[in-house]
Amino acid sequence: MLDTTVLNQQRNFFEGHAAIWLFGYGSLIWKADFDFLERRPAYIHGWERRFWQASHDHRGTPEAPGRVATLIRARDSICHGMAYLITPEVLAPLDVREKNGYLREKVPLTFVDEKGNGIEQSEGLIYLASDDNPAFLGEAPLAEIAQQIASAHGPSGPNREYLVNLAKALRELGAQDAHIFALEKHLGRF
Numbered sequence: 313m314l315d316t317t318v319l320n321q322q323r324n325f326f327e328g329h330a331a332i333w334l335f336g337y338g339s340l341i342w343k344a345d346f347d348f349l350e351r352r353p354a355y356i357h358g359w360e361r362r363f364w365q366a367s368h369d370h371r372g373t374p375e376a377p378g379r380v381a382t383l384i385r386a387r388d389s390i391c392h393g394m395a396y397l398i399t400p401e402v403l404a405p406l407d408v409r410e411k412n413g414y415l416r417e418k419v420p421l422t423f424v425d426e427k428g429n430g431i432e433q434s435e436g437l438i439y440l441a442s443d444d445n446p447a448f449l450g451e452a453p454l455a456e457i458a459q460q461i462a463s464a465h466g467p468s469g470p471n472r473e474y475l476v477n478l479a480k481a482l483r484e485l486g487a488q489d490a491h492i493f494a495l496e497k498h499l500g501r502f
């Protein structure tokens with residue numbers, strides 16, 4: 313199976329920093345099973361969230377993969393999520409959690425106030441599954457994506473739970489995301 317753990321250990325964009333802002337846009341928004349010093353709602357500019365990455369290890373299996381979130385470039389868009397201030401040793405277990413095709417990338421992020429308006433910027437880290445990774449599935453009709461999510465299960469649980477929890481977390485953040493909310497509607501049919 314794909315394993316980006318060793319590659320990520322070499323991607324030390326924040327070498328020497330005592331703390332790093334990690335920006336979560338998928339499961340990292342609603343499943344923060346790691347230590348953090350502080351968390352703040354934030355967005356990144358120039359990206360959109362998509363369920364275009366296969367999950368063989370968490371929300372599906374190699375035989376019946378699930379679908380999980382990644383980001384695609386979209387010049388004028390913003391993607392809302394949650395930023396966590398972490399110490400560098402937290403990256404090792406995150407590299408393992410994100411090993412199925414995600415690579416550490418450095419991005420500018422903007423913290424938001426309770427109305428969702430940008431108030432302050434910082435450099436941050438994301439785990440990105442780009443379109444050249446072997447587990448990238450890419451675009452498909454929303455109904456097909458929802459059907460795949462409805463039927464997939466993996467060691468971390470049902471794929472459905474990932475989408476439902478993400479949609480709920482985005483609503484709690486007051487964030488707009490046409491792709492996610494449309495998928496959630498389709499999921500209700502399966």
Ligand code: SIN
Nearest residue numbers: 336337338339340439
């Ligand atoms: C993230 O949540 O930011 C990365 C993708 C995932 O684990 O769902």
